[in-house]
Amino acid sequence: MRWRLADEAGGQGELFEREVERHVGRGEFRGMEFLHVEARRVINEVPKASSMPFRWTINAYRGCSHACTYCFARPTHEYLGMNAGDDFDRRIVVKVNAVERVRAELAPSRWTGDHIAMGTNTDPYQRCEGKYRLTQGIVGELAAAGNPFSVLTKSTLILRDLDLLADAARRTQVRANFSIGTLDDGVWRATEPGTPHPLRRVEAVARLNDAGIPCGVLVAPVLPGLSDGPDQLEAVVKACVEAGARSITPLLLHLRPGVREHYLDWLAGYRPDLVARYTDLYPRAYAPARAQNALAALVHDLVARHGGRSARPHQARAVAPAAKPAPPDQLRLLG
Numbered sequence: 001m002r003w004r005l006a007d008e009a010g011g012q013g014e015l016f017e018r019e020v021e022r023h024v025g026r027g028e029f030r031g032m033e034f035l036h037v038e039a040r041r042v043i044n045e046v047p048k049a050s051s052m053p054f055r056w057t058i059n060a061y062r063g064c065s066h067a068c069t070y071c072f073a074r075p076t077h078e079y080l081g082m083n084a085g086d087d088f089d090r091r092i093v094v095k096v097n098a099v100e101r102v103r104a105e106l107a108p109s110r111w112t113g114d115h116i117a118m119g120t121n122t123d124p125y126q127r128c129e130g131k132y133r134l135t136q137g138i139v140g141e142l143a144a145a146g147n148p149f150s151v152l153t154k155s156t157l158i159l160r161d162l163d164l165l166a167d168a169a170r171r172t173q174v175r176a177n178f179s180i181g182t183l184d185d186g187v188w189r190a191t192e193p194g195t196p197h198p199l200r201r202v203e204a205v206a207r208l209n210d211a212g213i214p215c216g217v218l219v220a221p222v223l224p225g226l227s228d229g230p231d232q233l234e235a236v237v238k239a240c241v242e243a244g245a246r247s248i249t250p251l252l253l254h255l256r257p258g259v260r261e262h263y264l265d266w267l268a269g270y271r272p273d274l275v276a277r278y279t280d281l282y283p284r285a286y287a288p289a290r291a292q293n294a295l296a297a298l299v300h301d302l303v304a305r306h307g308g309r310s311a312r313p314h315q316a317r318a319v320a321p322a323a324k325p326a327p328p329d330q331l332r333l334l335g
């Protein structure tokens, strides 16, 4: 069996070299399946047309046991003949040769030293990283090569690699970001069932910064009607400012095709009263610019109120140009 995968940003094919080996999860991984593959290439280029703020990515896994209902990466499993729902959460593709490939691909004769982003299409510190340690190995290779990189995660497992990341940060530019969309217990349990509690993530932000690894927070995704209440957002912002987050950036939910169906199916069971509101708000993948800008303006004000830094009201324009920021009270339109 050979799989040809589409790259996360949509264009670039990636061929796995060998037949897939299936490993049934045991113990703490009971109910999961790990599909071992050898990737021909692990550092992937984002298509030039992409608006992503990075050009190169590494994703050592495909699928993610964090199982977020809104996960943007779900459709990538359909490229493999699996489904974007339960399969994405439980059947994880593991690029078992990722560390050796990164070492080879970083060779000075082949690589120019560009920044590499991890966590763009799967969580590099999802649960099975505790077993495979691929992200740990990749961070070690990037550190040894002095290559700048960033890691986006929802997992406190990143703290296992605190010393390694601190060492890398002394050698090159390293940036961590935690995704913390809400501190609301009910919303967290319902929407991110496989993730560490958001308060543990806030603590991890503080520990990373204390260790010399600059760490910011994406308040993302903010879910209309579920986690966009001003009080809910203030709780996240306040906690993250107090944890010393280097930046606090809100992102409103977007629902690309494939994700949209999964999320709305889930919402119909969890909060059927919100479904009509979502279909109005999301005729396209992105919510209207006025809604994104209202969120950005509100979070900007909250960050300023709590003495933090780096939230900018124009951030929503990266995905929705040309709209004037709306006043914070228009946030009510979202929910």
Ligand code: SF4
Binding pocket: 064, 065, 066, 067, 068, 070, 071, 072, 073, 121, 122, 123, 154
């Ligand atoms: S942690 Fe990220 S990659 Fe994993 S399921 Fe959640 S949104 Fe998707």
